[in-house]
Amino acid sequence: MNNKHKVIATTLLLTACITASCISELKAQELKTKKEELVLDIQVRPRAEVRNGVFTPILENTNPATFVTQRSRLGVTYNDKKFTTRVNLQMLNVWGSEPQVQRNATNVGLYEAWGELHLSRSSSLRLGRQVFSYDDERILGALDWNQAGRKHDAGLFIFEKSRFKLDVGAAFNQNNEMVATTTYNDSASQPYKSMQFVWAKYKVSEEWAFSALLMNLYMQHRKDFSLANMQTMGINAFYTKNKISATGSF
Known part of the structure; x- marks a missing residue:
């Protein structure tokens, strides 16, 4: 190989190295942007x-x-x-x-209006005004058929790993910034004074999945301000295969 060929080979090698370096830098920038x-x-x-x-x-x-x-x-x-x-x-x-x-x-x-802090790859904590929508939305849903929709001022712990999902939510409502007492009038506000719920879902196989909901509503009567709790519990089953799907609830 004469000197002319060596110069050409060296130039091509440098060009290839510079091109590869530029491509790797672009990919790194894309990854940073995607975060x-x-x-x-x-x-x-x-x-x-x-x-x-x-x-x-x-x-x-x-x-x-x-x-x-x-x-x-x-x-x-x-x-x-x-x-x-x-x-x-x-x-x-x-x-x-x-x-x-x-x-x-x-x-x-x-x-x-909410903020969510990612605690780990599988868990996070969300605080603020948010929508709770689970399963067939019979108990907790967005109420999207209504123009106003439905939302909650609450905190929500979210856990999801592999085939298992778990949400734990809690809310505490007041009409205004109070000086004393925590009396709550639900006539023009949320229909409960406080709420706690646990929702879990497990995908058993590609066809079968099961979910469960446990919810407690803490309400205050408008006349005598007495307090009462109401619990709701339910289980849902989901089956999907090809174009066939079925659900059942209890």
């Missing part, structure tokens, strides 16, 4: 309704009610290796209920 994620989601859901005897039978010679409601949501979720946070703004309105020139504040509410 942090910002997700923006938007929902606009108008719904037309004709009510001809909803809730109670309509009176004779009374016309049905017709209107359009709209739910608008703007959500932002931030994820990194140790922390996740989400804020979801919601506005509910009836078409035509507001003037063209807006003078007052609109009915914008905070549907979700």
